[in-house]
Amino acid sequence: MFTDKISIQVTAGNGGHGIVSWRREKYVPKGGPAGGNGGRGGDVIFVANENIFDLDAFRHIRIIKAQNGQSGGSQRKRGANGEDLIIKVPLGTLLKDKATGEVLFDFTYHEQKQIVCKGGFGGRGNACFATPTNRAPNKATNGRPGTEALIELELKMxxxxxxxxxxxxxxxxxxxxxxxxxxxxxxxxxxxxxxxxxxxxxxxxxxxxxxxxxxxxxxxxxxxxxxxxxxxxxxxxxxxxxxxxxxxxxxxxxxxxxxxxxxxxxxxxxxxxxxxxxxxxxxxxxxxxxxxxxxxxxxxxxxxxxxxxxxxxxxxxxxxxxxxxxxxxxxxxxxxxxxxxxx
Ligand SMILES: Nc1nc2c(ncn2[C@@H]2O[C@H](COP(=O)(O)OP(=O)(O)O)[C@@H](O)[C@H]2O)c(=O)[nH]1
Ligand SMILES: [Mg+2]
Incomplete structure (x- = not known):
């Protein structure tokens, strides 16, 4: 039994930013706030697969990053979510925290799924901040960053x-x-x-x-x-x-x-x-x-x-x-x- 090891930096997608925008329509003189929310960042999800037998696919990969969410649009349009990134690993893979060596997940059955890094929430557009006392908020928030992890994949062969x-x-x-x-x-x-x-x-x-x-x-x-x-x-x-x-x-x-x-x-x-x-x-x-x-x-x-x-x-x-x-x-x-x- 021999142990194969690979280290990878994993990062989920960032949330898209919310934006400040105003309604502009014909015959509506004072358009209200219409800035949309940002989309959610994609997760990085590891899935065990019985048709994979080694860590060869990772041999030249140092960084794995899921897609960012898109910024919000005008007319309250929500930005698209970043796509989740699905990474297939062989059964028997241990996913460890590289710094501490702690085993975070142990992939033992086909299609076993683990979210390893979570995508950031999208920011809010100014449409979200309107209140009866502030009908024209000039404020939007940024998306949150996706979580990151430096991991080690370990497989006994x-x-x-x-x-x-x-x-x-x-x-x-x-x-x-x-x-x-x-x-x-x-x-x-x-x-x-x-x-x-x-x-x-x-x-x-x-x-x-x-x-x-x-x-x-x-x-x-x-x-x-x-x-x-x-x-x-x-x-x-x-x-x-x-x-x-x-x-x-x-x-x-x-x-x-x-x-x-x-x-x-x-x-x-x-x-x-x-x-x-x-x-x-x-x-x-x-x-x-x-x-x-x-x-x-x-x-x-x-x-x-x-x-x-x-x-x-x-x-x-x-x-x-x-x-x-x-x-x-x-x-x-x-x-x-x-x-x-x-x-
Ligand atoms: N002439 C010749 N030398 C070889 C051949 N294969 C290996 N060697 C040499 O034999 C020596 C020992 O080889 P190595 O692979 O280290 O042997 P090991 O101790 O069994 O791992 C090295 O100097 C090699 O270059 C071969 O096919 N022909
Ligand atoms: Mg030798």
């Missing part, structure tokens, strides 16, 4: 794909290359480590794919070496695992042994992890070493009866990545249609 691999396998590079929307996350509470996340937006009203790089998966992770356990816990909730190996075998590593070690660590922590759908990514195919190692690697995959689909890529040049992303999309679509079949 479950990683769909867990990326496991030794340091330098190219996990961060892969995430950067496939990411279409940057998720801003908090650090883990007990460390300064930030999970390395990639989010692939598929279609506007479809859940995208959240990939989480699970650092700390090294030999001994299941004994909690290198903060392994916390990350392994994240892996349990994912739908699909990506084992990433550096086929160039720098530092005299053995890529296939790396794969076995990764699988072994997962297995030691929770046997069911290896039953999850998974793929194997062979990275750094641009290097001569990888070209040499790949034949042996495939042979050993067969010998060990590891049937997970495998992909040869070069994360740096993006070669092979479209195929990986297409596979992830397809597998997750199936997993989401049949949630009971995955762990």
């Amino acid at each position: 479950i990683a769909d794909v867990g990326l496991v691999g030794f340091p330098n396998a190219g996990k961060s590079t892969l995430l950067t290359q496939v990411t279409t929307a940057k998720i801003k996350t908090a650090s883990y509470p007990f460390t300064t480590l930030r999970p390395n996340l990639g989010y692939i937006k598929t279609y506007p009203h479809e859940r995208g794919i959240l990939l989480a790089d699970i650092p700390g998966i090294i030999k001994g992770a299941s004994d909690n070496k290198g903060l392994g356990l916390e990350f392994l816990r994240h892996i349990q909730r994912t739908q699909l695992l990506v084992f990433m190996v550096d086929l160039s075998a720098i530092d005299d590593r053995d890529p296939f042994q790396d794969l076995l070690t990764l699988r072994d660590e997962l297995n030691k922590y929770d046997k069911s992890l290896l039953e999850k759908p998974s793929i194997v990514i062979l990275n750094k195919l641009d290097t001569d070493e990888a070209q040499e190692n790949k034949v042996g690697f495939h042979k050993q995959l067969k010998e060990h009866n590891i049937t997970a689909p495998n992909f040869e890529i070069c994360a740096i040049t993006k070669e092979g990545l479209p195929e990986v992303v297409a596979h992830l999309k397809q597998s997750l679509q199936i997993a989401r249609l049949h949630p009971e079949t995955t762990v």
Whole structure:
């Protein structure tokens, strides 16, 4: 579970001003006061929507402002109200006061509505101020400003794909290359480590794919070496695992042994992890070493009866990545249609 956060300044519309105006009609020499009232400012209303799955729509929005009410007109005409601004958010969104961190609203069901900022009342025109003793008031009031708030939207997201691999396998590079929307996350509470996340937006009203790089998966992770356990816990909730190996075998590593070690660590922590759908990514195919190692690697995959689909890529040049992303999309679509079949 990862937390995505976005800060936004929200402002409701101001009320329109009332005006001073006088009746001017043919054959009516002394026209009375006829200045209309201003319209009400629009509210900013947040509504939960079950067809939205992330905060991606807010990624580049810093300010949300509803329409102002219009000023009053002559002949007692009332100014038009500002339109309310409806903002859709995914279920599970927390709306917080940015300054205090206090949770103001918690969106839990479809179409749940909250007025977050209230539009200002319109001002009054001079027609409103006429009294028996003052039939020609030369007075109108201004509309009231809409309320404002600096808010934070917070959404917990479950990683769909867990990326496991030794340091330098190219996990961060892969995430950067496939990411279409940057998720801003908090650090883990007990460390300064930030999970390395990639989010692939598929279609506007479809859940995208959240990939989480699970650092700390090294030999001994299941004994909690290198903060392994916390990350392994994240892996349990994912739908699909990506084992990433550096086929160039720098530092005299053995890529296939790396794969076995990764699988072994997962297995030691929770046997069911290896039953999850998974793929194997062979990275750094641009290097001569990888070209040499790949034949042996495939042979050993067969010998060990590891049937997970495998992909040869070069994360740096993006070669092979479209195929990986297409596979992830397809597998997750199936997993989401049949949630009971995955762990
Ligand atoms: N030649 C080559 N180098 C790569 C490739 N992908 C990643 N690297 C390099 O490998 C190093 C480690 O990559 P990084 O993404 O930080 O690995 P991580 O530790 O698994 O996150 C970096 O210097 C990358 O530039 C690749 O496809 N080819
Ligand atoms: Mg990294």
